[in-house]
Amino acid sequence: MATITEAKVVVTSPGRNFVTLKLTTSDGVTGLGDATLNGRELAVASYLRDHLVPLLIGRDADRIEDMWQYLYKGAYWRRGPVTMTAIAAVDTALWDIKGKVAGMPVYDLLGGKAREGALVYGHASGATVGELLEDVARFQEAGYRAIRAQAAVPGVAGTYGVRKGAVYEPAAGALPEEQLWDTEKYLDFAPRYLARVREEFGFDFHLLHDVHHRLTPTEAGRLGARLEELRLFWMEDPSPAELQENFRQIRQATTTPIAVGEVFNSVWDCQQLITERLIDYIRCSVAHAGGITHLRRIFHLAELYQVRTGSHGATDLSPVSMSAAVHLDVTVPNFGIQEYMEHDPVTHEVFRPTYELRDGALHPSDAAGLGVELDEEAAARFPYDPRYLPVGRRSDGSVHDW
Ligand SMILES: O=C(O)[C@@H](O)[C@H](O)[C@H](O)CO
């Protein structure tokens, strides 16, 4: 039996903030887990350092499921993004260790490949429709077969999803940026620019769009119906999903496929969405939904109901959880798509993943474990840099879902 002898929490900001857990066993094997919770990073770092590390030292590194149950049920206070991200980091690091001990990539531990690579979608955006079209062309030239399109809505400063230079989010600054939101202007404009994308580039690629929780179920149904002829791959987060039964109304109003789940952290956040078939794609991630062990459970439940996967994968997830996602993606029968946003090159000075983008799909390497290295000396050169995600406000000044 190998025991955990060291558990280290590394907070670093190469381009943006990441929290990483590094476990070492009595056999000298190391494993990595991503514990990054965008905008609330230090809460997870403290949860790990102050509450989990003392429980990990001396514990059997082989018993991944038992560790998961021990940390989940042992906390008494169940679920929540901070707890589940911390558990995810431990779980991911243990899978990495198990793979290295077995001399196998994690996808082989999970039953082996069902496909060679995970189809990904890239993020095209533009401050104008012209810029968006140029960006879509750039992604097509780079070999992407699926592209998410977001354009700034005229008269709505700081529309969600539009990059400023190389920066996606969060913006620099000590306090959250406040962005204006106008539902009517968006509902009028979005179908028109998405139609322009189809006119220009045709139907021979997957087109996606993220609504980012901005609409009521009535509005979302109306938008979905209007977008049907554009045959979107999906309409993401059309409405906030705390109340899962609200999606029944969207479902009845439109056949545009629906994807939800990047903010969920457990199967209980999406069990009704899945079992009542209120969505088509479940977007939970390894980092925020309890690690490989729990995300696999969610994906298996989804498979029974013909709901496919489409994991969150913005750059607020480190190359460690991106790698874990790709290993899981290539094994599950109900894989749909994987979100992928290339990390800033400076991020790769600290994290060295071995997955590769080829023909619009991410391919895991056959390295044992997850195939990611963390350079701790490089990590020390990039101290934590406090950032927040933006806050949305309507034109009357009241707070809207961002
Ligand atoms: O699907 C996406 O990429 C976005 O919704 C981002 O993940 C979110 O704004 C948090 O960074």
Ligand SMILES: [Mg+2]
């Ligand atoms: Mg999203």
